[in-house]
Amino acid sequence: MFRTRMLLLLAVFLSVSPSSWGQTPQIQAEIDAQLKALRTAAPLAFPGPASSLVAEELAIRALTVRIDRHLDAFWAKNKITPSDVATDDEFLRRLMLDLAGRIPSVAESRAFVASTDLRKREKKVAELLTKNGYLNHFSTTLRQLWAPQTIDNQQLQFVGNQFEGWLRGRLRDNAGLDAIVREVLTAPTLFARNRTGGMVADTANTPFGFNQANEFKPENVAASASRLFMGIKMECAQCHDHPFAPISRDQFWETAAFFAELQPAIANSNDAKAKREIRIQDPDPKKAKIVEARFFDETEPNFKDDVSPRSVFVDWLVSPKNKYFARNAVQRLWAHFFGLGFIDPIDEPGLENPDLIPELVDDLASTFAEEKFNLRILIKAITRSKAYQLSSRQTDPSQANPRHFARMNVRALSAEQLFDSLALATGFLEPNVNPQQRAFAQGPRRDFLTKFASTERATERQTSILQALTLMNGKFVNDQTSLERSQFLAGLTDAPFLDVESKIEILFRTSLSRSPTSQEAEKFSSYVLRGGTDNNEKKALADVFWALLNSSEFILNH
């Protein structure tokens, strides 16, 4: 009901025909009142520089409606009936995993369900975007995407953590993605001089780790930049012409040439020309020629002797004329919320991998560029979309294909999401360590991050036998479901003011962020009331908790 109202609200606001959404006179009146309030009271509703915030809100709403229109059209054309709107429980759990990297607490989920605010879903998004959870989760996610080498390579871990800390700061400032990428691609080189003229690069306050992860090699940085920021996997063109993308071997090296100054011999050179050319690495001396920096789309680079060629590259990369940058970014952000982009893999475009809804990507990309690559605007629009609000339940066979977004895709959690959710559900208190050391600290979190790390698609990730054993038999889950070793469980089972049904309700809500269904309530209560297998009510509650924490519903995002 709530969702219908919101859609109607948007529809009226943007003069879209609401007829298909089943309006009633009461709802219509409510919408009119809300609209009036929004129009007249905007400065009050949005403290601060009101006009820009209202403009921002308008942009978000406009984009949401366009997303919905494109998907509605796509579904209609392919005779797809989308699933139902997700319940508040379902929505909040998913939203918190996607934005804060963990499931909601019992208190958060109860408060959300109880709220009668019509705009509570979008308000929750806005609230979460200002919280540490978002900064932590997105900086971790970006670091894993942009500098995956720094996760498991011990020598790179330190700079990787610094890189993550830097990303966190940029996200806190809500820097545009163009600005963030600019800083990443023009980060200090190994031998660059710092402000006082020393040779030590400022690793802590710059995205230095990105260059180090790429071994300060122009060809590595160029390959990463093109894959991560344009969605074009150039690596293979390093040795031969690209099989799919229009990238030749020479073009790969011409791109790498923009990063020539990363080489120690050239870093502090005054030779401007040397900073924009590179020798193709080839065992055959005839092929090992020197090429000059050029854009593969034949745009003419505007070099100036006192401007780093890397800056010239970024100017071109984030220019509105370069459609690759915004398109790649929106594909990746969409995939963050749905498990898949519109093409898959995102960085291997080609005939075998067609874009299913190109108009939608165009719209997302152009709005993203118009809004100065403001991530929060894009996030708000995507999370308000009808597709994101859908249940993961399959209500019609036409919803089967995960690339059609006709129901929410069921996705694996990242290792961090899994552990942080387990910790929250079980009341586990992580030893207090400062954020810099946290990444190195030994303990259950580290163990989980190692054991559950994966780069597989979230919609297809495989649970290994070892992971299953860890969850079934491992020390952490065993401790957290032990009456002797878990304070949370001991406290819950001992609580004299709660009956068995309430205790089971709490176990469901802390793990699955919902109440049990009536059948579940009946089955689990009768199991506990008869004392499980040992004629012991408390032990039986521990069994219920174990089963909940081992369930797909807990382990997955849906």
Next chain:
Amino acid sequence: MAISPLSRRDFLRLSSVGALGASSSWLPALAADAAANPERKRACILLWMNGGPSTIDMFDLKVGHANGGPFREIATSAPEVKLGEHLPKLARHGKEIAVVRSMSTKEGDHGRATYYLRTGNLPMGALQFPTLGSLLSKEIGDPRSELPNFVSVAPFRQFAQGAFGPGFLGPQYAPLVVGENGRFGAPQPNENVDNALKVQDLDRPTDITTQQAESRFDLLQDLERNFSDERPNLVARSHQTAYDRALRLMQSVGAKSFDLSTEPDKLRDSYGRNVFGQGCLLARRLVERGVPFIEVNLGGWDTHANNHDQVKNLCGFLDAGWASLVGDLKDRGLLETTSIIWMGEFGRTPKINQGRGRDHFPNAWSAVLAGGGIKGGQTIGKTSEDGSTVEGEPTQVPDLLATLCKALGINHTKTNNSNVGRPIRIVDKAAKILEPLVA
């Protein structure tokens, strides 16, 4: 997609397993039976050299040429096979190994090359090709076996995650992974590897009774059914499959294979006390118990700098593990039915760079086949005097893999259904079997 009814019964049997497993005197007898059994299926061991091994310093030396470097060439028990000087133990088994000196590909990027060699295909859009172990163990493994059909020892997956998984074959063909530590470099000598190679958390916690464990699983099964019935999806299916297989493994007597402490110290020493060496020993134990595919990974081959010192060091690990494996399998009569393939994602540049290293070189390099189904004691293919090109017909990746299939008695043109709806052959049909290698 609920957990199969088998699981519940398996749980009931868990209690009796402890007792059976403890009296392990029957284990050697089981192993002896395995070798004698005429119905015995074949097994395959992949020795995967992550990073791209310098084959020019090991299997195709260019002594006297500037590209050759400082290593000498040594003779082996087979006149036709010559090796680098740092593989003296393997040289004793020259009659068992066949060196292919004509490998040639175009992929010089770790990720793509790893994917190519380990799946037989280049990454292609949404298609998820299975790794060799999943493909082949599906053909020669028993789906009902309690031990997994595919065990992977100490993989380094970061170059190409997809090259280490079952791809479109699905989760039931995924490997059981032990000894994974994410280390890209060479093994550390004298590290305690026994724990690393054990299956962690295999035992039910001591404070949980069998009955309790069983009813926990009952509760779980209901939750699973509700969730998956309403939301058919791949990840939950994989989650449930993993639980199923974990349960089967828990109640399997063969799980004792992962405990290497029952092996004689002297034998263990001969394999080398490191993850690779003990991984080779584990491979032999698993072959004895009917596991059809084991891969043992050795990393550290990305020798861009100081190549020769690093290769010498790595050869120490490789030589001990590989030579002991061949000898041990032979002693037990298992070598005839066990094919071994040794390879990395590419070779290294013949030209030695300024840092005394060698860089990525896919153009001309070597791979090795040995054991069951392979006519050992020979070298096929030839590279130019400087090692930079293959002279004569180059061997493509599908050719090598099809030859391995032939050695294992697998028809490589058989197809599997893929995730994009079209059938995909085990190995591309353009593959040409290297007939002289097949016994």
